[in-house]
Amino acid sequence: MGLVRIEGIHLALPLKKAIKHASYERTVSDSLIVRVTLEDGTVGFGEGVPRSYVTGETIETTFDALETGEVAQQVGSPSDFVDAVARIASIRLPSIENDPRGMFGNAARCAVELALFDAYGRRFGQSLSDAIRQLLTGRSYLRSTPGPVRYSGAITANGARKERISSWKMRIYGFHQVKVKVGVSGQDDPARLRQFRSILGRSTDLRIDANEAWSADELLERVAPLREFNPTALEQPVPHLEVERLTELRPQLGIPIMLDESLCGEPDAHRAIDSGLADLFNVRISKCGGIAPTLRLINLAVEHGLGVQLGCHPGESGILSAAGRHLASNLVGLRYLEGSYDRHVLAENLTAPDITFRYGGWAEPLSGPGLGVAVQHAPLERMTVARRELTP
Incomplete structure (x- = not known):
């Protein structure tokens, strides 16, 4: 079940009041929303928050990072959810790989990763928690079951x-x-x-x-x-x-x-x-x-x-x-x-x-x-x- 479409969306979320700190003040939050579509029509959504003063990213650079990422090729056609989780977790973007701090493209990668977890989770009837638990297998800080x-x-x-x-x-x-x-x-x-x-x-x-x-x-x-x-x-x-x-x-x-x-x-x-x-x-x-x-x-x-x-x-x-x-x-x-x-x-x-x-x-x-x-x-x-x- 492969990936056939990726759409990048620049979303402006209005805030109830201005958020102010020493580095920035904002009244609208700009997010990158990624919508992916699988071969059977299943849709998933993800989000990244590019901030130029944090990772150096803008909405435009996140679009560019995904455009050159060959995401569909990296995901391939997973046979089940376990396979999908392993493939999604391994996604790499050239802009991140080429950055000495490993961060230029992080918002883009986050958005497409979450969109894929959402889509394949819906396709196979599994939740993001199931994916996280798979990735944390054997770790001492994994809860026995998801909790409040x-x-x-x-x-x-x-x-x-x-x-x-x-x-x-x-x-x-x-x-x-x-x-x-x-x-x-x-x-x-x-x-x-x-x-x-x-x-x-x-x-x-x-x-x-x-x-x-x-x-x-x-x-x-x-x-x-x-x-x-x-x-x-x-x-x-x-x-x-x-x-x-x-x-x-x-x-x-x-x-x-x-x-x-x-x-x-x-x-x-x-x-x-x-x-x-x-x-x-x-x-x-x-x-x-x-x-x-x-x-x-x-x-x-x-x-x-x-x-x-x-x-x-x-x-x-x-x-x-x-x-x-x-x-x-x-x-x-x-x-x-x-x-x-x-x-x-x-x-x-x-x-x-x-x-x-x-x-x-x-x-x-x-x-x-x-x-x-x-x-x-x-x-x-x-x-x-x-x-x-x-x-x-």
Whole structure:
């Protein structure tokens, strides 16, 4: 059962409010949606979130990466789901292979990989969880059965009044973990964290994300006044070009360091491990190239005693939310989990049913063939900016 068609779609998902951090501010989230069609007419959908400031990708470069990828040839004609999973997990794109950091094309690879898992899952009556469990066979961090997960909340940089309201919402909604964006110009981070602590309480696990905001030379000075609020992790404190400085600075900071923008492919992971740059990895399915590459990064972290956050891209649709749910539901030992913010972030979603987490951040594993969610035709058409028929 081979692949006969790949269509790339530029989708603009409207956000309920602007998402702001030290690197970027956006009111619309641009996604690459890939629709694949198998020989028998079975259709599958996948999503990638190209961000030029993360992996260097744009919508156009993702189209180009898939155009030259010879995906149909790599997938061939799987005889069953097990065969399909093995073939899909092995897909390679030239743009990634030729990039020293192994990341230029990751959003494209993620989108087509998820679309294929969705299509072949529907064709053979299997779920993405079944694929993940096959890929994790024998791993110590594979759950015995898919189980419920608990997501963390996030407070973006929105001004004192809005942040105070967000803090109360986090407390009332029962989140046990909250991430706060720091490092935005003009904001008093110690005062902000003091306010968050006073509202959230001492028992809430509070972590901070600087999104490359600080130079290595100022890092110790910036972090020192934040330690009294007991953040459990500091995410990407310096720009990627200065990340090597964390070898010397990390032991002096007093807060565990998590890499994000500096962790996009396996070369990044090996560099971080060899140089002692981090205590935790933030893996995001689109940023890291899909389910199979993400699992390889998780395995490297586990093997070397590093913690793992399964993150997300703000504004991703229910397609990536579903992929993250399937992955998290099958893993033991995730330090932090982000995602499934759908109805809290998106003015309109692409998929049904609504899989947004419930009170306390709790959510159940997904069932059904493929991704377990359905792409809705009407919102797909409304939010489409451009389409491109791609050589399969």
